[in-house]
Amino acid sequence: MGGIKEIAKMTGVSLATVSRVFNNSALVSPKTREKVLKAAKDIDYRPNVMAAALRSGKSKIIGVIVPEVNNSFFSDIINGIEGVVSDSGFNIIISQTHEKQERENAALNSLLELNVDGILMSISKETKDYTQIQKIIDSKTPIVFFDRRPTLDAINAVLLNNYLGAYIATEHLIDMDCENILHIAGNPDVSIFEERKKGFVAAAQKHRVQYLVNHLPNIKSNPEEDLNSLKDILKKHPNIDGIFAYGDEMAIHLLNLLNTLKIEVPKQVKLIGFGNANFSALTQPSLSSIDQESSLMGELSANLLLQNLKRKTKPTAKVLSPKLIRRESTKNLDQ
Amino acid sequence: MGGIKEIAKMTGVSLATVSRVFNNSALVSPKTREKVLKAAKDIDYRPNVMAAALRSGKSKIIGVIVPEVNNSFFSDIINGIEGVVSDSGFNIIISQTHEKQERENAALNSLLELNVDGILMSISKETKDYTQIQKIIDSKTPIVFFDRRPTLDAINAVLLNNYLGAYIATEHLIDMDCENILHIAGNPDVSIFEERKKGFVAAAQKHRVQYLVNHLPNIKSNPEEDLNSLKDILKKHPNIDGIFAYGDEMAIHLLNLLNTLKIEVPKQVKLIGFGNANFSALTQPSLSSIDQESSLMGELSANLLLQNLKRKTKPTAKVLSPKLIRRESTKNLDQ
DNA sequence: AATAAAAATGTAAACGTTTACATTTTTATT
DNA sequence: AATAAAAATGTAAACGTTTACATTTTTATT
Numbered sequence: 001m002g003g004i005k006e007i008a009k010m011t012g013v014s015l016a017t018v019s020r021v022f023n024n025s026a027l028v029s030p031k032t033r034e035k036v037l038k039a040a041k042d043i044d045y046r047p048n049v050m051a052a053a054l055r056s057g058k059s060k061i062i063g064v065i066v067p068e069v070n071n072s073f074f075s076d077i078i079n080g081i082e083g084v085v086s087d088s089g090f091n092i093i094i095s096q097t098h099e100k101q102e103r104e105n106a107a108l109n110s111l112l113e114l115n116v117d118g119i120l121m122s123i124s125k126e127t128k129d130y131t132q133i134q135k136i137i138d139s140k141t142p143i144v145f146f147d148r149r150p151t152l153d154a155i156n157a158v159l160l161n162n163y164l165g166a167y168i169a170t171e172h173l174i175d176m177d178c179e180n181i182l183h184i185a186g187n188p189d190v191s192i193f194e195e196r197k198k199g200f201v202a203a204a205q206k207h208r209v210q211y212l213v214n215h216l217p218n219i220k221s222n223p224e225e226d227l228n229s230l231k232d233i234l235k236k237h238p239n240i241d242g243i244f245a246y247g248d249e250m251a252i253h254l255l256n257l258l259n260t261l262k263i264e265v266p267k268q269v270k271l272i273g274f275g276n277a278n279f280s281a282l283t284q285p286s287l288s289s290i291d292q293e294s295s296l297m298g299e300l301s302a303n304l305l306l307q308n309l310k311r312k313t314k315p316t317a318k319v320l321s322p323k324l325i326r327r328e329s330t331k332n333l334d335q
Numbered sequence: 336m337g338g339i340k341e342i343a344k345m346t347g348v349s350l351a352t353v354s355r356v357f358n359n360s361a362l363v364s365p366k367t368r369e370k371v372l373k374a375a376k377d378i379d380y381r382p383n384v385m386a387a388a389l390r391s392g393k394s395k396i397i398g399v400i401v402p403e404v405n406n407s408f409f410s411d412i413i414n415g416i417e418g419v420v421s422d423s424g425f426n427i428i429i430s431q432t433h434e435k436q437e438r439e440n441a442a443l444n445s446l447l448e449l450n451v452d453g454i455l456m457s458i459s460k461e462t463k464d465y466t467q468i469q470k471i472i473d474s475k476t477p478i479v480f481f482d483r484r485p486t487l488d489a490i491n492a493v494l495l496n497n498y499l500g501a502y503i504a505t506e507h508l509i510d511m512d513c514e515n516i517l518h519i520a521g522n523p524d525v526s527i528f529e530e531r532k533k534g535f536v537a538a539a540q541k542h543r544v545q546y547l548v549n550h551l552p553n554i555k556s557n558p559e560e561d562l563n564s565l566k567d568i569l570k571k572h573p574n575i576d577g578i579f580a581y582g583d584e585m586a587i588h589l590l591n592l593l594n595t596l597k598i599e600v601p602k603q604v605k606l607i608g609f610g611n612a613n614f615s616a617l618t619q620p621s622l623s624s625i626d627q628e629s630s631l632m633g634e635l636s637a638n639l640l641l642q643n644l645k646r647k648t649k650p651t652a653k654v655l656s657p658k659l660i661r662r663e664s665t666k667n668l669d670q
Numbered sequence: 671a672a673t674a675a676a677a678a679t680g681t682a683a684a685c686g687t688t689t690a691c692a693t694t695t696t697t698a699t700t
Numbered sequence: 701a702a703t704a705a706a707a708a709t710g711t712a713a714a715c716g717t718t719t720a721c722a723t724t725t726t727t728a729t730t
Contacts, residue, residue, distance in 0.1 A: 002686090003685095003686055004686065005686075014710045014711075015688090015710085015711090016689075017708080019688060019689085020688095022687095023688080026707095027707070027709085028707095028708070028709085029696095029708060029709090032708080032709085046444070046447055047448055047686090047687080048448070048450065048685085050449070050450050050686080051685070051686035051687040051688090052688070053385045053687090054383070054385045054386050054686085054687075054714095055688045055714070055715050056687080056688055056689085056715085057715080059385060069404070069413050069414050069417065070407070070410040071410075072405070072613075075405040075406075078404050078405065079403070079405040082429070082430070082431055086430065086431075091428050091445060092428065093426050093427065093428055094413075094417070094427060094428075094429050095417070095421065096417055109381070110426060114385070114396075114426060115385050249617075252614075252617045259619060277614075278407075278614070279587075279612075279613070279614030279617060282587040282591065282618065283617065283618060283619065284594060284618065295405075338715095339717065349679060349681075350681090350682095350716095350717080350718090351679070351680060351682095351718080351719075352679055352680075354718060354719085355678090355679090358718080361677095362677065362679085363678070364726095367678080382716090382717080383716050384717095386718090387716080387717050388685095388717090389685050389686065389687085389717075389718095390684070390716080390718045390719080391717080391718055392685075
């Protein structure tokens with residue numbers, strides 16, 4: 001037998017009352033509560049979450065969809081989510097999209113079959129078709145986006161002000177006396193990278209410095225090629241004295257490329273990344289960057305979702321302000 | 336209404352038959368199968384996994400317990416697990432222990448309440464009491480350990496040969512002409528770190544070189560202090576020419592400390608880490624290390640678990656062989 | 671065409687909870 | 701002490717599937 005039924009039989013009390021005890025209903029006398037709890041301990045009772053979920057319609061599971069789990073940024077976010085969500089007695093199911101729309105849709109579908117109470121997700125770089133997502137928004141399943149959102153109205157989201165982050169990074173280079181700055185930009189299909197580019201351009205124009213935007217798309221597949229492109233750029237624009245890279249990993253590659261070219265950082269060129277990855281403090285020189293408070297972003301998203309689970313609130317988008325992290329790669333040795 | 340019942344009504348077929356269609360039972364004629372599938376599509380039917388789980392006792396969920404998700408090694412493992420497990424139609428629930436036994440037990444309990452089909456876990460550094468784990472092993476829930484195992488007999492595990500990894504790393508230093516080597520060891524309560532230490536000692540003794548073992552426990556809380564200890568060690572043993580650190584993060588810190596002390600790597604001292612973290616190729620000089628094939632470890636663990644789900648197999652422990660990754664930090668400039 | 675075997679389908683109970691509603695017991699009020 | 705109100709408990713159905721067993725239909729065999 002096992003389960004609530006056995007406890008009911010043991011204590012001579014009804015199923016309903018036993019259930020009430022485990023759901024902390026106020027409507028049960030201390031005496032019977034104690035009796036039930038004792039019996040539960042005796043048989044090492046473990047409630048069956050699935051059964052409760054089926055009957056109540058609440059699974060106490062939250063689905064999390066990220067592009068990749070083994071990525072410093074997203075794993076920090078998952079850490080933040082896990083913290084608040086598990087404190088509230090929820091479990092998290094994690095799916096990866098590997099930046100593929102097809103996998104994303106499959107993951108969403110799978111989460112719905114599991115009757116998750118809510119969904120936290122960051123859309124893949126590839127995602128253009130929002131019909132599946134729109135269907136979820138239209139349904140009752142609460143969903144909160146973090147970092148990357150679909151371009152749809154009336155959604156819950158926790159985002160980073162990427163424009164501002166890039167603006168701050170660029171201003172920092174200018175503060176450090178850079179007068180001719182280069183931006184290595186990310187995939188223009190991804191909106192957060194486009195915003196960073198815009199922030200860069202805006203700050204450069206505001207302060208009337210020379211600027212340039214470029215891509216180095218082959219850094220992983222063919223670093224040799226990028227080394228040559230970079231060499232060309234620097235040859236064409238020999239007075240470049242500051243570089244803002246769209247991400248920290250790219251920045252570290254740049255650091256190594258510059259080293260290979262015998263260009264000293266920060267003496268000849270100052271360099272700043274974006275993301276404040278875990279390794280950025282460890283390089284030589286250490287890398288200045290823009291912190292995006294990934295763990296906090298996870299926490300806030302989770303809180304927004306939990307709030308939505310209690311009562312359907314108006315869709316809200318929270319925008320976090322990135323912070324400048326000054327390290328050696330942008331140090332002004334003359335100041 | 337919704338669900339299987341509605342489809343049954345629409346198609347004029349019984350509940351059982353509809354169920355058979357979705358479970359790919361061979362015992363259903365192509366004609367009715369088609370009819371049912373059509374109806375399912377028409378009402379956008381989504382099976383309720385919870386209900387199926389309750390009735391069948393199979394949740395199609397696998398629990399994963401790791402010390403921290405935002406850790407390069409464990410997130411790689413999760414990536415590996417997710418790949419094989421989701422290909423087989425399972426979902427994963429992830430819990431963090433933050434290296435606390437208490438949280439570990441809570442996570443295990445929570446997974447049992449969810450009726451997970453199996454568990455994949457790496458025990459926390461703190462865990463000494465295995466009663467909860469033993470209870471699970473005794474029950475029917477299959478469990479596989481990865482990387483860190485409890486010292487219990489007859490368990491399923493996928494492990495790294497840490498002794499061998501350390502042995503290889505040490506031999507590599509000796510190959511590169513180091514004659515006086517230092518090991519910066521990890522927390523002696525953690526068995527994998529102890530094995531690394533033993534491997535180091537064994538290789539050093541085998542090749543009859545001078546060696547030394549030390550801890551630098553404050554590197555995160557108080558790097559100044561460790562800088563001084565390191566200075567002391569090197570002063571006392573001025574002919575140290577090779578260092579094997581128990582982990583890559585520690586190794587990178589050492590790299591920076593050595594740089595501060597104006598000791599050139601690899602010219603004066605050669606340095607090798609352990610783990611081949613994602614950032615180890617990015618440092619200057621790049622860090623030699625021991626690769627532990629984290630993603631593969633995840634895949635193998637998941638496969639072992641899936642195998643156990645099909646039919647209870649004899650407990651097996653698979654031991655992976657680590658690989659040497661040669662980079663600049665151990666380059667012999669004379670060779 | 672009759673019969674046996676195989677394939678397809680159906681019936682109904684069960685998985686372990688929650689919960690609306692009903693009933694009983696206790697407490698407060700006069 | 702009688703009555704009303706509040707607190708505690710109980711009854712029974714339901715959540716949406718799966719599955720053992722029974723029955724019907726189809727196919728193969730003579």
